[in-house]
Amino acid sequence: MYGLSQVAQEYYGKGLAASMRTDLITAYEETILKNLRVTKNWFKIMVKNNWLEQPPLAPNREEIAKDK
Numbered sequence: 001m002y003g004l005s006q007v008a009q010e011y012y013g014k015g016l017a018a019s020m021r022t023d024l025i026t027a028y029e030e031t032i033l034k035n036l037r038v039t040k041n042w043f044k045i046m047v048k049n050n051w052l053e054q055p056p057l058a059p060n061r062e063e064i065a066k067d068k
Contacts, residue, residue: 005039 009032016028046052 005035005042009035 012028012032012035016025016032019025019028043052047054
């Protein structure tokens with residue numbers, strides 16, 4: 001599913017960039033945002049069920065700076 005979502009996002013992005021009609025631009029933007037929300041929810045479900053590992057989090061830069 002993730003691969004299809006990526007391909008769809010790419011097509012919508014290309015369509016948005018190539019479109020000169022304002023009504024289509026709005027439709028593309030709404031569709032892209034909807035797909036991003038679905039992908040975010042899908043990712044949370046995958047991590048919750050341990051089907052996918054959580055990506056590494058950014059280091060705490062304040063703690064690193066204190067050590068120097």
